[in-house]
Amino acid sequence: MQTPPRISEPTGAAHERVYRTLRARIMHGEMTPGEALTLRGIGKEFGVSMTPAREAVRRLVAEGALTLSSSGRVATPLLSNDRIEELASLRALLEPELASRALPRAHFALIERLETINSKVGQMVARHDATGYIRMNLEFHRTLYLRAQAPAILATTETVWLQLGPTMRALYGRLNRSDPPYHHKLILQALKAGDEPGLRLAVRTDATQGLRMLKN
Amino acid sequence: MQTPPRISEPTGAAHERVYRTLRARIMHGEMTPGEALTLRGIGKEFGVSMTPAREAVRRLVAEGALTLSSSGRVATPLLSNDRIEELASLRALLEPELASRALPRAHFALIERLETINSKVGQMVARHDATGYIRMNLEFHRTLYLRAQAPAILATTETVWLQLGPTMRALYGRLNRSDPPYHHKLILQALKAGDEPGLRLAVRTDATQGLRMLKN
DNA sequence: ATGTGTAATTTGTGATCACAAAAAAGGTAA
DNA sequence: TTACCTTTTTTGTGATCACAAATTACACAT
Numbered sequence: 182m183q184t185p186p187r188i189s190e191p192t193g194a195a196h197e198r199v200y201r202t203l204r205a206r207i208m209h210g211e212m213t214p215g216e217a218l219t220l221r222g223i224g225k226e227f228g229v230s231m232t233p234a235r236e237a238v239r240r241l242v243a244e245g246a247l248t249l250s251s252s253g254r255v256a257t258p259l260l261s262n263d264r265i266e267e268l269a270s271l272r273a274l275l276e277p278e279l280a281s282r283a284l285p286r287a288h289f290a291l292i293e294r295l296e297t298i299n300s301k302v303g304q305m306v307a308r309h310d311a312t313g314y315i316r317m318n319l320e321f322h323r324t325l326y327l328r329a330q331a332p333a334i335l336a337t338t339e340t341v342w343l344q345l346g347p348t349m350r351a352l353y354g355r356l357n358r359s360d361p362p363y364h365h366k367l368i369l370q371a372l373k374a375g376d377e378p379g380l381r382l383a384v385r386t387d388a389t390q391g392l393r394m395l396k397n
Numbered sequence: 398m399q400t401p402p403r404i405s406e407p408t409g410a411a412h413e414r415v416y417r418t419l420r421a422r423i424m425h426g427e428m429t430p431g432e433a434l435t436l437r438g439i440g441k442e443f444g445v446s447m448t449p450a451r452e453a454v455r456r457l458v459a460e461g462a463l464t465l466s467s468s469g470r471v472a473t474p475l476l477s478n479d480r481i482e483e484l485a486s487l488r489a490l491l492e493p494e495l496a497s498r499a500l501p502r503a504h505f506a507l508i509e510r511l512e513t514i515n516s517k518v519g520q521m522v523a524r525h526d527a528t529g530y531i532r533m534n535l536e537f538h539r540t541l542y543l544r545a546q547a548p549a550i551l552a553t554t555e556t557v558w559l560q561l562g563p564t565m566r567a568l569y570g571r572l573n574r575s576d577p578p579y580h581h582k583l584i585l586q587a588l589k590a591g592d593e594p595g596l597r598l599a600v601r602t603d604a605t606q607g608l609r610m611l612k613n
Numbered sequence: 614a615t616g617t618g619t620a621a622t623t624t625g626t627g628a629t630c631a632c633a634a635a636a637a638a639g640g641t642a643a
Numbered sequence: 644t645t646a647c648c649t650t651t652t653t654t655g656t657g658a659t660c661a662c663a664a665a666t667t668a669c670a671c672a673t
Contacts, residue, residue, distance in 0.1 A: 433657090435653080436654075436655065437653085437654070437655095447655085451655085451656090468652080468654085468655080469655045469656075470654075470655075471655095477673065
């Protein structure tokens with residue numbers, strides 16, 4: 182019952198699989214802010230012992246995806262208003278830079294792909310699927326930013342998304358918006374026109390627009 | 398021989414103590430790029446078992462302070478030129494923002510404290526103490542940025558410092574600079590004058606100056 | 614109902630072990 | 644000396660356990 186082959190499973194180590202699954206769950210808003218997790222619970226869900234669960238949780242805590250109470254219990258973060266605004270500022274700093282770097286490399290095939298993703302965002306809005314909306318929205322941004330060839334900046338940005346995940350759902354669950362993603366269209370226009378200042382502004386606005394209206 | 402009191406030691410849990418110590422060691426350039434670590438080695442050094450060592454290492458890997466080879470072995474990162482430039486770009490984005498936010502709150506007592514730290518930086522330069530130089534240099538920046546009241550942005554910035562730690566020593570070891578920190582004086586001048594654009598520029602230049610001359 | 618103190622349960626922490634993969638060492642032949 | 648194969652050692656991974664602290668459940672008294 183001990184130690185499956187080192188590189189056996191599709192993803193590799195067990196703690197890696199647990200990490201990836203929990204990370205996606207948090208980033209996409211499938212957990213509510215303040216929701217608690219236990220090592221034994223995670224282990225049971227994934228059919229592993231506490232050890233890989235602990236390692237996955239440690240990683241997520243280090244990334245700010247989970248917070249550790251004084252007694253070592255872990256939960257999804259409950260962000261203060263100040264913290265939310267700070268994270269919005271980080272998005273406003275990082276994402277225009279990524280978009281600007283991606284711009285010279287954004288050819289037609291990429292823009293077409295972004296439009297496809299954007300239509301899926303619209304579908305998620307139409308069916309009031311908050312989690313699906315977040316997932317597709319982030320995929321839109323990530324697809325663009327991947328073209329920036331800046332893995333360190335992108336990783337930093339994704340860490341910010343991760344920290345905002347649970348809060349984002351609380352936000353998008355609140356407002357029942359039926360409007361399609363307007364700012365994404367601005368981004369696509371600027372991309373097509375090769376308009377760098379316009380792109381920066383559109384990305385910055387899109388990144389911060391939602392978070393602004395979160396005064397709890 | 399099992400489980401010391403939960404909140405006994407000065408820092409709390411054993412993995413926390415291991416984490417903090419290793420983190421400082423890496424950030425201050427006390428390890429060379431590519432230097433390997435082993436879980437059992439760490440455990441032996443700190444007088445603990447592999448378990449806390451593993452947790453500390455996981456955290457540091459998540460922060461980019463250590464890298465994981467395909468076989469799970471951990472070492473200090475060997476940064477490519479592109480990666481170094483990216484991290485310099487991150488510093489150039491984040492640190493002027495922090496300085497700008499700190500500016501309205503930077504009163505005389507803070508500036509005096511910065512000047513004290515800056516003189517210690519000069520001492521480290523004089524005695525060719527690369528590690529001490531890095532430590533004092535970062536303390537100069539952190540002391541200023543703490544006034545920005547922006548913990549999330551500061552934490553992100555410190556993660557960048559952490560990733561650059563080992564490489565920074567390789568850099569400052571190379572150039573035997575005997576010149577005192579010129580850019581720090583510019584920062585202090587701008588702070589005293591309340592000159593926000595000048596402060597942003599000085600901080601940006603100071604953050605990127607060293608990394609620029611690293612073409613290996 | 615409400616607060617209070619005690620018992621039962623849950624939970625994180627750290628140690629230890631077996632195992633397999635990887636790396637290192639050693640030896641042999643060309 | 645160099646290349647190649649075998650053996651030994653090192654190393655990360657995951658499971659399991661004991662323990663103590665924290666949390667919860669519960670009963671009892673007011």
